[in-house]
Amino acid sequence: MAHHEDSCSQVQVLLTFSTFSRPTTIPSGSGYEVLHEKFLSVYGDHINVFRKFIIQIYSDEWGQYIDFPKGFTILSKCKLRLELERTPLGNLTPDTTAFLCCDMQERFRPAIKYFDDIVSVGQRLIHGADILGSPLIVSEQYPKGLGSTVPELDISAARLVFPKTKFSMILPEVEKVLATLPHIRAMVLFGVETHVCIQQTALDLIGRGFEVHVVADSTSSRSMVDRMFALKRMAQLGVIISTSESVLLQLxxxxxxxxxxxxxxxxxxxxxxSGLLMNV
Structure with a gap:
C-alpha cells in the first residue's frame, strides 16, 4: 500500500514530548529515521540529544501508546510520542555524574536560612567532585548585584562559572558544556533557593532525561516552608532527594x-x- 502513495503527499501527525504537544506534517511513508529528525527539529531545545529515546505511536486497538514497530511507516493521521529511555534510579558513578552548584553567593548569606550550614556541605560536595574527577558547573545569579560565589567554596576547578538572570541553570552555555560530556546521565544539584532556582533547574533537567539528585542538606531558602514543600514537590516528580554523605558514598x-x-x-x-530535623 505504501508503494502506491504519492511521495510528495503529507500526513498530519501530533508530536508529543514531556508536557508539550504540537501538530505538524511529515511525508507519507515516513519511518523511524524521519520521525527521529522531525522530533529533534520540533523539540530540539528541550531534548538532550545524547540520551537514548524511543518513539511510540498511539494504538486505537489497545487504547494506549505502543513502541513504534520496526519497519513501520506512517501513511495516515496519527499521534506520536517521544519517550526517553529510563535508567535505574539512584546509582551514581563518578564518570557519569556532574555536579551543579547554584547561586551560592555572598549577598544571600544573611537571607537564606542555615546558609553557613549549606555552604559547609557544599564544600564537601565540591571537594568530593574534584577528588573523583566529576565535572562541576557553577552559576551566579546577577553577580553584579548579588556578589560572587562565597570564598569558602573553591570553584577554581569548575568547567564553567557563569552569570545568569534566569532562575534555571539550564542555559545555552551550560548545554554547550554538557554536549561535550555525552556520558553524563546524572546531576547532583545544590545551592539556593530550593523553591526557585534549584526547583526550576531540576525540572528542566528531568525534562531533558537526566537523573537528578538534589542534596537536601546543601540547599535552602529564605523560608523553611518554601524549602520543605519544594523538596516534596521535586520528589513527587522523580527527583531523588538525597544527602551529601549518601551521594559521596554512592559515588x-x-x-x-x-x-x-x-x-x-x-x-x-x-x-x-541545616534545620532538616526540626520537625522530626
Missing amino acids: VADKEHPKFKAIQSIIKASAPE
Whole structure:
C-alpha cells in the first residue's frame, strides 16, 4: 500500500514530548529515521540529544501508546510520542555524574536560612567532585548585584562559572558544556533557593532525561516552608532527594575504591543538619 502513495503527499501527525504537544506534517511513508529528525527539529531545545529515546505511536486497538514497530511507516493521521529511555534510579558513578552548584553567593548569606550550614556541605560536595574527577558547573545569579560565589567554596576547578538572570541553570552555555560530556546521565544539584532556582533547574533537567539528585542538606531558602514543600514537590516528580554523605558514598560504592579514604576524610565528621530535623 505504501508503494502506491504519492511521495510528495503529507500526513498530519501530533508530536508529543514531556508536557508539550504540537501538530505538524511529515511525508507519507515516513519511518523511524524521519520521525527521529522531525522530533529533534520540533523539540530540539528541550531534548538532550545524547540520551537514548524511543518513539511510540498511539494504538486505537489497545487504547494506549505502543513502541513504534520496526519497519513501520506512517501513511495516515496519527499521534506520536517521544519517550526517553529510563535508567535505574539512584546509582551514581563518578564518570557519569556532574555536579551543579547554584547561586551560592555572598549577598544571600544573611537571607537564606542555615546558609553557613549549606555552604559547609557544599564544600564537601565540591571537594568530593574534584577528588573523583566529576565535572562541576557553577552559576551566579546577577553577580553584579548579588556578589560572587562565597570564598569558602573553591570553584577554581569548575568547567564553567557563569552569570545568569534566569532562575534555571539550564542555559545555552551550560548545554554547550554538557554536549561535550555525552556520558553524563546524572546531576547532583545544590545551592539556593530550593523553591526557585534549584526547583526550576531540576525540572528542566528531568525534562531533558537526566537523573537528578538534589542534596537536601546543601540547599535552602529564605523560608523553611518554601524549602520543605519544594523538596516534596521535586520528589513527587522523580527527583531523588538525597544527602551529601549518601551521594559521596554512592559515588565510591566500595571500601576498596582507590578514592575511598579521601572521601572518608571529607565525611568523617557528620554534616550539619541545616534545620532538616526540626520537625522530626
